[in-house]
Amino acid sequence: MSLYYKLDTKQIAILAYACSATCCLSLACVSLLYPEFHIRYFSGALWLATAVTAVFACTSYLFGLARFSLGYAIGFYLYVMILGYLWLNSFSDLPYNHAVTGLSAAASALSFLLPALLINEPLPRVVRLSERTASRGLTLILIVSIAVILVGAWYNFRMVGIDRIYDFREALAFPTPVSYLLGITSNSLLPFAFACFALRNNLWRAGLVIFLILLIYPITLAKASLFAPIWLVGLTVVSRFIDARSTVVLSVFAPIVLGLLIFFLVRQGMLPYSTITYFGLINFRLIAIPSVAMDYYNYFFSTHESTYFCQVQFVKALVSCPYTEPLSVVIYKFFGIGGYFNASLFATEGVASVGTLFAPFSALACGLVIAVGNRLSAGLPDRFILISSAIIAQTLMNVPLTTVMLSYGGGLLFLLLYLTPREMFHPGHVDQADLKTSVA
Template sequence: MRHIRLLAPIYLHVTAFCLTLFIASQLYPDYHIAFRRDQLPFALAAVAAFLPVAAVFAISEFSFGYFIGFYFYSMIAGYLWLNSFSEFQYDHRLAGISAYASAVAFLLPAVLLKAPLRQLWTPSRVAFDRLLDAILLGGGATLLAAAAYHFDLAQLLKLIRLDGDIYVSRDAFKFPKLLNYLLGITASALLPFAFACFAERRMIMRAATTLGLLLLFYPVTLSKFALFSAAWISLIALAARLMEARLLVIVSLLAPTVIGILMIILWKFGVLQTSVAHPYFALINLRMMTFPSLAMDYYNEFFSKNDLTLFCQISVLKTLAACPYREQLGIVIYKAFGIGGYFNASLFATEGIASVGNWWAPTTAFAGGLVVALGNRISAGLPPRFVLMSAALLPQVFLNVPLTVVLVTHGFLVLLVLWYITPRAA
């Protein structure tokens, strides 16, 4: 019974997400988010057929794969809804079946495989403390190096403006490749890991310093992800002390989604101003929630009419073999559809749809699930709260960039090493 109770908030979230997609179709039709009343029964049937897959979250204990898997489950549910209304001209039945099969293929290993790996070596308490100090110092040094190329504190005043200016600003400067890697690894993996360690040890000043460093990534990179990462990790840390880890994973999507819907309803009744309701909905419900699902619609449309990449989007392979796309796929999709901002996408769209097509997409999803399952095995034995905090930013990263980019550019491989050597007694 304890497990079955989780199905109620999961189904509530799916319902709220579908309502979000309906609202988005009314507010942002330029993004090709459609809704037709005559197709509603088919959309409801497609989403309803996907609901039983949520049983894997009801019967499983928390793990890193549970965290990532639920976000992907939400994304696929959203795509099945969008696919029913899509005005693009690709094989929607095949795409829907492929998305369903890919979700199952990913979730089975990602959520269910979690036998712990034996630690062959762990640092001493003193050495581990020095490692955390080195992460803090390295994070500060990385920020200083990047600030030498770009630092615009005035951009903090824009916060959640979505008028496109930020993309122009970000294109106006470039970092060296090595510094780009350091920025991604530091912001997504190293500093969240350090914060989790400090928070678990109740080292308040060092935890606050870590959050301050994360916040300073925004005037350097002008990334909204960087702007809200400190607040997001703080909320995860607080909520992890108030509720069970699995419920927190579900609520971490459900609560922001419902807030956005309520704000639009209050705006409709004249209680909230447009300047308050629309920016929140656009940032959270549209960009954070809808875009990963919408990306699958765009990628299906584009690659049904153009050559598959056969993984040539991976930078190493692009240098070794001919590739029909010299630019990053996010830029290719942006130019093809004229949407606001580069449209990077998850492993389901890139390593799946773009690389091998819908017929073979479940195989790459299964491989991705095995990679995430490795995270389960390495982090086994660590407190669920610690895993939630140290990996707090990764679900959004997984939703928006290819798996290969998550592994290297955003430091997932580095986090795996840190989890592996973390002394469980510490």
């Protein structure tokens, strides 16, 4: 009896729709704990919020129609973010044109999703590496990662509880090259290596990668580095039993449901209040905050000048910019709450850069960039694409696409996926590097 399940088009669409409804319920609960973030809920606007999100959630049928690709996971996480914004937008107390921004957000989501989900034909593979060369490349990735971690630890290595990281993180100062290398290593190189080792059953090396990712936490004091190993291992285990498309949807649905269960049990006095921390990390920080950022950016740029992409480092060097500080700092200083508000491509490359009217065109361009990644990675196993891009896909909920591609190694990941020999993952394939070692 097979333990592997693959949902069909209709089942995926139903699961995605159920996930959408659960996200809205979660946001209503979040409003009870975090009203200071302008997260609102009141019964008078419930009919509007329900109607708007129900109509937009019809978009989820695309996830039933599309086959899995690099853009599938990225697209679903960003779909959830826009759905959350449309819900929050119906209750928002920030004074701007909510009808126009809601329509713009929905149009931007569709503009992004259509190329990101549907353009996935393979590109000709002009460069083909042998599996022996690829195996040596994985060893090189480990060596480079260890070197980057050692250099980063020279500047900072501090074992701090997650509740105290903000007491020290502002004081961190890495040279720009080291900062870039740490971002590329943790978000692209090590997840890629982990996916290779895990799917080829090189469990000791996969374990080493997990340990290296954990070592980045005391260096950067970034929560993402602390939870990335859990995320990677979790997706690896779940995708062993269900298909990649179902895994993506459940990776949002299941954590939210657990958070809601904890929320209601705490409210009923059946669990200690300390357990609400999970709800704060998942339902609030992971799911709600990216949508809240859309609300903040829409309000701020309804009365302030657009950036016209001057927040991108190499563009800033060529043109004058109305903002001397990073946008995350500008937004934080304006609202005075929530820390530095990095935001997704919809908020940054869209609303901030070109305004509400032209945001869908910017989203279309971003979707085409992801479509290039689809074509470069075509032919690799779905499970491998899912795991190797797992951290980048999550990061895109809170970080602009240009930053992810350059500073977080997204462009490098695209290249690695293109160069990876497809025969490495064929059933019954023998790893020649391991075979040579065992013979020796």
